[in-house]
Amino acid sequence: MAKDYVSIRVSTLRGDQKIDFDAYLKIDEKWILYLRQGDSFEGTRLDRLKAKKLKKMYIATDDENKYRDYMQKNIDMAYDDKSGKDIKTRSEIIQGAQQNNAEDVFEKPESAEAYGAAKEASTKYVDFLIKNNDAVKSIIALPNLDQSIAHHGVTVSTLSVALAEQLKMFDPKQRQLLALGGLLHDFGHFDSPLKIARPMKDFSKEDLEIYKRHPIEGAQKVKDKNHMDLAVTTIIHQHEEKCDGSGPLGFLEPQIDPMALVTGACNAIDRSMTYEGNSREQVVKKMMVEELGKFPLQYIQTLGNILKTI
Ligand SMILES: [Fe+2]
Ligand SMILES: [Fe+2]
Structure with a gap:
């Protein structure tokens, strides 16, 4: 047989x-x-x-x-x-496991079980990042060879937790949701025909229009998923908002959910590294100049310091 x-x-x-x-x-x-x-x-x-x-x-x-x-x-x-x-082997396995959790939810958003597993893992993940000195460094250092959205999600999640830790933001419960929201923030890109793994300058006008809609479409797709936390769906919805109102929803800084703004800053950093092809050194410099006013300066400076250690 x-x-x-x-x-x-x-x-x-x-x-x-x-x-x-x-x-x-x-x-x-x-x-x-x-x-x-x-x-x-x-x-x-x-x-x-x-x-x-x-x-x-x-x-x-x-x-x-x-x-x-x-x-x-x-x-x-x-x-x-x-x-x-060693921390390198542990990070590699944990990065893969987190990526797998993201892929599971992306493929089966209706599954409360898949979401529950990702949520549970987020608590362990935050703990791992905070308790082990070199964890953030070794997770971020893993190259996103296939430029996957799930790998990007793990990176954004990791940077968000590191940023929150440095700036003493959010309580443990919120940090768990921040980690989960970062992991799932680009749900709107999953299954999209748009090729997002390339520099923005190569996007046509139509591509840019589609791109702009991904947070709204992502939020639309999870609207009826009652097992998902509001903090997470808010991150999916608002993570492309900028302090100066230039995001897809046009929110200004005071209107943007604080966790979505942290996710947004980390997302901009990783988008620049993974999809725009900039080096870690270039990224922060570029963000300071080209994206001035889009994110709180303190976030960018702190993320710059985190990246310098890698
Ligand atoms: Fe996004
Ligand atoms: Fe993203």
Whole structure:
């Protein structure tokens, strides 16, 4: 009998742990064994997949439980401060797990379970970032090789928590929602025909119009999802607002939700790095000059200091 296969996300396959299942690629309707049971996804193997923008791999349906165990073991180990693993490996796994949580909600926004898992993980994530000195640094340093919206979400979420921590903003509950909102802020881009992974100067007038609508469309799509928190849907709705009123809704600084504004500043920074192709050094300089007045100066200066340490 022919084997049955089920897809798994590449973002869950990080770290140095050996897999106890075979992982396949699907090419031209054929199953190609890519990584054997007993191997690990360390280093170049994973980078090669990501560079090809490959998001899914496959396992035999019979191996599903083994895959779930692998994933859980990996995540538990990465969050365990006493596991003895270095911060780089832990960050890689946790970054992948957060990316997976974002992808899950993007694909199944109607699932209260997917949202609940992402929300629960956000508490652990904030804790990890705040308790481990080099966590922010090693998460941000991971390149977004496939320029994915989910990876961008993890970066924005991370910078938002780091900024809130530095400026002593928000209580722990709010920080959890800030982290979750940052992760999901670009829900409006998911499934959009617009190619957003390129510099804004290459956008046509029509492209820009579509782009401008993504926060409103994103908010529209989650309006009836009662399992989502208002703080999160507000971030989805308002994260492109600017202090000078130049955002899609035209809100001025006092009208913008404080968590959405923090997310917005971090989003502008990562958009500039990931999609405009600017280096970390260039980004802050550019923001100070070209985007003067769009975000509180203190946010940009603080984010500049955070980026300098990477
Ligand atoms: Fe956005
Ligand atoms: Fe964004």
